[in-house]
Amino acid sequence: MRQFEGGVTAAAGFQAAGVEAAIKYKDRKDMALVYSEVPCVAAGTFTTNVVKAAPVVWDRKLVEESPFVQAVVVNSGIANACTGKQGMDCCRAESACAGELLGVPAEAVLVASTGVIGMQLPLERLQEGIRKLAAGKADGPEAGMDAARAIMTTDTVPKQTAVEFELGGRKVTIGGMCKGSGMIHPNMCTMLGFLTTDVKISKEMLQKALREDVVDSFNMVSVDGDTSTNDTLILMANGLGGNEEIVSPGEDYDTFCRALHMVTVSLARMMAGDGEGATALIEAKVVGAATKEDARTLAKSVICSSLTKAAVFGHDANFGRILCALGYSGAKFDPENLDLYFQGKSGSIHIFGGGVSCGYSEEEAARILSDPEVTILAHMHMGGEEAVAWGCDLSYDYVRINADYRS
Amino acid sequence: MRQFEGGVTAAAGFQAAGVEAAIKYKDRKDMALVYSEVPCVAAGTFTTNVVKAAPVVWDRKLVEESPFVQAVVVNSGIANACTGKQGMDCCRAESACAGELLGVPAEAVLVASTGVIGMQLPLERLQEGIRKLAAGKADGPEAGMDAARAIMTTDTVPKQTAVEFELGGRKVTIGGMCKGSGMIHPNMCTMLGFLTTDVKISKEMLQKALREDVVDSFNMVSVDGDTSTNDTLILMANGLGGNEEIVSPGEDYDTFCRALHMVTVSLARMMAGDGEGATALIEAKVVGAATKEDARTLAKSVICSSLTKAAVFGHDANFGRILCALGYSGAKFDPENLDLYFQGKSGSIHIFGGGVSCGYSEEEAARILSDPEVTILAHMHMGGEEAVAWGCDLSYDYVRINADYRS
Numbered sequence: 001m002r003q004f005e006g007g008v009t010a011a012a013g014f015q016a017a018g019v020e021a022a023i024k025y026k027d028r029k030d031m032a033l034v035y036s037e038v039p040c041v042a043a044g045t046f047t048t049n050v051v052k053a054a055p056v057v058w059d060r061k062l063v064e065e066s067p068f069v070q071a072v073v074v075n076s077g078i079a080n081a082c083t084g085k086q087g088m089d090c091c092r093a094e095s096a097c098a099g100e101l102l103g104v105p106a107e108a109v110l111v112a113s114t115g116v117i118g119m120q121l122p123l124e125r126l127q128e129g130i131r132k133l134a135a136g137k138a139d140g141p142e143a144g145m146d147a148a149r150a151i152m153t154t155d156t157v158p159k160q161t162a163v164e165f166e167l168g169g170r171k172v173t174i175g176g177m178c179k180g181s182g183m184i185h186p187n188m189c190t191m192l193g194f195l196t197t198d199v200k201i202s203k204e205m206l207q208k209a210l211r212e213d214v215v216d217s218f219n220m221v222s223v224d225g226d227t228s229t230n231d232t233l234i235l236m237a238n239g240l241g242g243n244e245e246i247v248s249p250g251e252d253y254d255t256f257c258r259a260l261h262m263v264t265v266s267l268a269r270m271m272a273g274d275g276e277g278a279t280a281l282i283e284a285k286v287v288g289a290a291t292k293e294d295a296r297t298l299a300k301s302v303i304c305s306s307l308t309k310a311a312v313f314g315h316d317a318n319f320g321r322i323l324c325a326l327g328y329s330g331a332k333f334d335p336e337n338l339d340l341y342f343q344g345k346s347g348s349i350h351i352f353g354g355g356v357s358c359g360y361s362e363e364e365a366a367r368i369l370s371d372p373e374v375t376i377l378a379h380m381h382m383g384g385e386e387a388v389a390w391g392c393d394l395s396y397d398y399v400r401i402n403a404d405y406r407s
Numbered sequence: 408m409r410q411f412e413g414g415v416t417a418a419a420g421f422q423a424a425g426v427e428a429a430i431k432y433k434d435r436k437d438m439a440l441v442y443s444e445v446p447c448v449a450a451g452t453f454t455t456n457v458v459k460a461a462p463v464v465w466d467r468k469l470v471e472e473s474p475f476v477q478a479v480v481v482n483s484g485i486a487n488a489c490t491g492k493q494g495m496d497c498c499r500a501e502s503a504c505a506g507e508l509l510g511v512p513a514e515a516v517l518v519a520s521t522g523v524i525g526m527q528l529p530l531e532r533l534q535e536g537i538r539k540l541a542a543g544k545a546d547g548p549e550a551g552m553d554a555a556r557a558i559m560t561t562d563t564v565p566k567q568t569a570v571e572f573e574l575g576g577r578k579v580t581i582g583g584m585c586k587g588s589g590m591i592h593p594n595m596c597t598m599l600g601f602l603t604t605d606v607k608i609s610k611e612m613l614q615k616a617l618r619e620d621v622v623d624s625f626n627m628v629s630v631d632g633d634t635s636t637n638d639t640l641i642l643m644a645n646g647l648g649g650n651e652e653i654v655s656p657g658e659d660y661d662t663f664c665r666a667l668h669m670v671t672v673s674l675a676r677m678m679a680g681d682g683e684g685a686t687a688l689i690e691a692k693v694v695g696a697a698t699k700e701d702a703r704t705l706a707k708s709v710i711c712s713s714l715t716k717a718a719v720f721g722h723d724a725n726f727g728r729i730l731c732a733l734g735y736s737g738a739k740f741d742p743e744n745l746d747l748y749f750q751g752k753s754g755s756i757h758i759f760g761g762g763v764s765c766g767y768s769e770e771e772a773a774r775i776l777s778d779p780e781v782t783i784l785a786h787m788h789m790g791g792e793e794a795v796a797w798g799c800d801l802s803y804d805y806v807r808i809n810a811d812y813r814s
Contacts, residue, residue, distance in 0.1 A: 051734030051742045082730050082742065084762035117727020118764045229731050306713070307809055314810025320524020323489050324636050327458030335458045335489065355491035357525045396803050402714055403721025 001259055003266065007144035007160030010175030012198040013037040013240040017137040018146030021129025023122060024077030024115060029150035031126075032074040033133035034194050035102060039068035040236040041203040042110070043210040047231035053081035055111045056232060058091035062110055063234070067203075070108040072194055072234060073098050073130060074151050076179070080113040080121050081229040090121050097127045101134035112232050114153055114179060114192050148177040151192055154401055155181045159270040163259045167252050172199045172241035174256075174263050178233075180271040181278075191271055193218065193233040195263060199256055200239035201246040209257050210235045217264035220296065220389040221272050222303045235260075272303075272390035273373070277397030282312055283375040287386040294331040294380075295387035301329030302376055303391035312374055313393035317342065317365035319351045322376055332382075339379040344371030408666055410673065414551035414567030417582030418605040420444045420647040424544040425553030428536030430529065431484030431522060436557035438533075439481040440540035441601050442509060446475035447643040448610035449517070450617040454638035460488030462518045463639060465498035469517055470641070474610075477515040479601055479641060480505050480537060481558050483586070487520040487528050488636040497528050504534045508541035519639050521560055521586060521599050555584040558599055561808055562588045566677040572666045574659050579606045579648035581663075581670050585640075587678040588685075598678055600625065600640040602670065606663055607646035608653040616664050617642045624671035627703065627796040628679045629711045642667075679797035680780070684804030689719055690782045694793040701738040701787075702794035708736035709783055710798035719781055720800035724749065724772035726758045729783060739789075746786040751778030 009016045014036050021031040044063040046056050062069060073094055080087045091111050099106035113121065137143065148158035162175035176195035201209075210233065218233060239245070246252050273281035284302040289295035302308055305325035311318040319340055327335065336355035341348055346367045350358045368374065416423050421443050425436040451470040453463050469476060480501055487494045498518050506513035520528065544550065555565035569582035585600035608616075617640065625640060646652070653659050680688035691709040696702035709715055712732035718725040726747055734742065743762035748755055753774045757765045775781065 049731060049734035050736075050738075050740060051730045079727070082727055082759065082763065084743065086763070117725075117731065118759070229727070229734060306805075310806055310809030313806065316810065318524075320486070320489055320636070323458045324456060324524065327456035327636060329457075331457075333457060336491065352489065352525070356489065356493070394806055394809075396806050398713075399717055399720065399801055399803050399806060402717030402801075403723065 001163055001165040001262060003161060003163050003262055006141055006162030006175050007148050007177045008034045008175055008194055008196045009139050009141060009144035010162035011173040011196045013238050014196045015137045015139045016143040016147040017133045018150030019129055019132040019136060021075065021125055021132065023075050023125055029146060030076045031129035031133060032147035032150035033137055034072045034147060034196060035137050036070050036236060036238040038238050038240065039070050039108065040238040041201070041206055042069040043203070043207040043235045045210060045214050045233045047228060049229050051082065051229045053079055053113060053230040054083055054087035054091050055080055055113050056230060057088065059110045059112065059232060062107060066107045068108055069110055069236060070104045071098055071102055072110040072112060073133065074112045074192065075121070075126065075129070076151050076153050077115040078113060078119045078121050079115045079117045079230050081117040083120050086120055090123055093123055094126055094130065097130050098134065101130060110234060112192050114151065114230055117229060144177065151177065151179045153179065154276050155179050155274055157274055159267055159274065161263055161266040163262045165255060165259045167199065167241065167243035167255060170241055170243045172243055173197060174199070174259050176263050176267055178267045178271055181274050181276050191218065191231060193267060195235040197237045198239065198241035199237055199246065200241060200243050201237050201256065205246050205253060206235060206237050209260055213257065213260050213264050216387065217261060217268045220300065220387065221268045222300065222391050269390050272392050275392035276401045277395040278392030279395055280312055280393045281373045282391045282393060283373065284389045285375055285377045285386070286380060288380045288382060289385040290382040292385045292387065295385045297329050297331045298326050298378065298380070299387045299389035301325045303389040306394055309391065309394035312369055313395045315366045315369040317351065317362060317369060323352065326378060333380045337381045341377040342368045343375040343377055344368040344373065346371055408570055408572040408669060410568060410570050410669055413548055413569030413582050414555050414584045415441045415582055415601055415603045416546050416548065416551035417569035418580040418603045420605060420645050421603045422544045422546045423550040423554040424540045425557030426536055426539040426543060428482065428532055428539065430482050430532055436553060437483045438536040438540060439554035439557035440544055441479045441554060441603065442544050443477050443643060443645045445645050445647065446477050446515065447645040448608070448613055449476040450610070450614040450642045452617060452621050452640045454635060456636050458489065458636045460486055460520060460637040461490055461494035461498050462487055462520050463637060464495065466517045466519065466639060469514060473514045475515055476517055476643060477511045478505055478509055479517040479519060480540065481519045481599065482528070482533065482536070483558050483560050484522040485520060485526045485528050486522045486524045486637050488524040490527050493527055497530055500530055501533055501537065504537050505541065508537060517641060519599050521558065521637055524636060551584070558584065558586045560586060561683050562586050563681055566674055566681065568670055568673040570666045570669045572662060574606065574648065574650035574662060577648055577650045579650055580604060581606070581666050583670050583674055585674045585678055588681050588683050598625065598638060600674060602642040604644045605646065605648035606644055606653065607648060607650050608644050608663065612653050612660060613642060613644050616667055620664065620667050620671050623794065624668060624675045627707065627794065628675045629707065629798045676797050679799050682799035683808045684802040685799030686802055687719055687800045688780045689798045689800060690780065691796045692782055692784045692793070693787060695787045695789060696792040697789040699792045699794065702792045704736050704738045705733050705785065705787065706794045706796035708732045710796040713801055716798065716801035719776055720802045722773045722776040724758065724769060724776060730759065733785060740787045744788045748784040749775045750782040750784055751775040751780065753778055
């Protein structure tokens with residue numbers, strides 16, 4: 001397996017575009033298109049929030065009911081959430097407009113939105129944007145990067161990656177892009193993500209692979225504990241890779257899942273590291289947990305702790321906050337029999353064990369906590385299960401960004 | 408019922424003291440004593456965190472097993488949490504020292520600590536502090552205020568109140584003090600709180616009253632979602648009020664519970680409003696919920712949302728974040744049939760209804776959100792239950808305080 005720079009256009013037969021449509025932002029790309037030259041089977045996972053944005057309702061229906069999809073239209077700036085009937089009408093109009101221009105059925109066009117909740121989308125500007133997207137779509141890495149830039153909101157960098165691997169002697173690819181970076185919390189995919197592959201695979205196996213993957217990838221990311229109304233992860237497979245179709249579990253399916261996980265974990269880490277205001281990616285790794293669910297719960301609890309996040313921002317080895325977060329997670333363990341380590345590029349340090357502080361060097365701990373990627377490793381000594389979660393520190397900029405998001 | 412300025416010394420027969428003991432802070436009071444001239448029955452509720460500070464373990468045992476208690480010794484600065492056997496030995500030594508000096512059994516002395524996790528307490532300075540407390544204890548409001556000041560950590564103001572009421576023609580009183588102000592989250596009492604009363608009541612009824620009260624008072628407060636290792640709420644009743652002893656449910660018990668709730672809700676609001684870095688108290692009021700538990704869950708979810716908190720700090724009427732927080736709470740409701748209002752001293756404004764924005768004035772909304780106390784009112788139209796939760800906004804100062812707490 002080879003991971004490389006690339007995104008939604010990395011797999012055979014996929015095109016993309018990113019254009020300026022002035023939906024809400026000025027002077028930047030704010031609409032994206034992902035398009036397959038041939039029909040795709042599609043899988044999707046969506047927000048668990050009771051308040052679902054109109055595109056989430058629309059896409060879930062299409063993914064469930066349409067045998068094939070062929071395009072996704074995305075806008076940033078306005079989320080089309082809490083917009084009532086007008087919001088649903090807008091989704092329908094977007095799909096119809098794009099379907100007509102792309103020469104595919106309206107039911108083959110997914111839509112997605114991200115941005116401010118409660119505002120209506122400007123339909124005419126959307127339609128004008130769709131016209132530009134359809135006219136400008138292209139294959140190649142530049143088009144993929146344009147799309148990755150267009151879906152950003154408070155993200156500071158575009159996020160994409162791709163993996164090439166072999167199935168039955170045929171070279172195949174999975175690529176993808178996603179955007180964060182606030183209102184991000186484990187409970188479904190917590191963001192917008194679009195994955196494309198030329199692997200030939202049945203819709204059932206595609207959905208199974210995606211559903212099982214997110215539990216240990218996107219669902220293990222938290223920036224701020226707020227599960228968005230718009231979380232959407234779409235995986236489209238157009239079958240142009242020429243492998244024997246994957247229709248049941250087996251070696252090919254496992255290979256596909258490994259490649260998929262490489263893409264999703266990379267994107268999940270990018271999203272956490274580019275959380276609003278973040279200066280560091282925090283990785284919480286829990287080993288020796290009694291159950292897999294305990295391991296996930298413990299790792300997520302550390303990632304979500306505001307006090308732990310603020311301590312990492314201050315490069316302060318305040319391990320009590322981590323113990324506290326493990327303790328209120330709901331998982332059972334013995335605090336007297338727990339080992340805690342900080343790890344970074346600058347080294348590894350044993351912080352806590354046998355129920356007390358290890359008498360470590362504060363300078364060394366502060367140096368590790370100054371790394372751009374910090375791992376908090378907790379060995380629970382309760383069993384053999386492990387899990388990893390990703391988050392970021394809590395900085396002044398998170399407050400600045402969110403105290404003034406709409407202006 | 409008459410609420411008045413007063414604290415742990417408001418009820419008959421209670422004395423208090425606050426002294427400088429240099430436990431960790433310099434040049435400020437950091438140890439407190441609450442003492443009853445006669446033995447008390449005591450009730451307590453404690454943190455649900457798996458990682459429990461030594462004083463929590465110690466006090467829970469005493470409250471359960473000792474028929475009477477007569478004093479509480481508190482220090483701020485160091486939490487005596489994650490301190491192993493040495494931490495438990497320290498609790499035992501504190502109780503023994505105070506018992507000897509106060510002439511009461513060691514098992515009648517509760518202890519409590521708040522501050523940095525993972526550091527050992529300096530036992531000699533503690534014992535010197537206890538000597539000063541025992542020598543300086545006094546009745547009257549000044550002594551109560553000294554104690555309320557001594558238990559503060561990042562609190563900016565001392566927190567205390569008292570309520571006078573009648574039981575069977577006898578004037579009786581409940582008073583109390585508490586401290587926040589970070590690591591505050593609903594799951595038991597989320598702070599240190601000490602309540603005293605001269606009401607004559609059995610230990611069983613006292614424990615029942617306290618346990619049932621916190622569900623809608625201290626457990627409805629959140630500052631940062633972090634449930635502390637040290638949360639402790641103690642209620643001591645010395646029976647000097649001369650009322651007929653409350654030994655079963657009935658009118659007197661109900662009156663007692665109403666007075667208790669007036670004290671606990673006042674303290675809970677003070678704690679929320681003085682959350683770390685807070686510029687505003689946020690009250691989330693949910694009405695028309697299907698069940699009481701739904702109402703509590705929805706109200707807490709709004710209070711805990713970092714994005715909602717940051718929006719209030721920015722005086723930004725970003726109601727989408729509130730809908731989002733209601734939506735991921737876990738409670739079921741229909742977003743199309745929900746009314747949302749902002750209320751403050753400056754007025755009341757209908758923000759959202761019928762699934763869409765109400766087209767309110769942004770200026771008016773910003774004015775309300777600039778009030779020091781902001782109420783977010785959500786009518787769910789699902790039933791007749793309601794609940795209130797209290798929190799605060801998320802400011803730059805929260806980050807500043809917590810990025811640098813130990814230095």
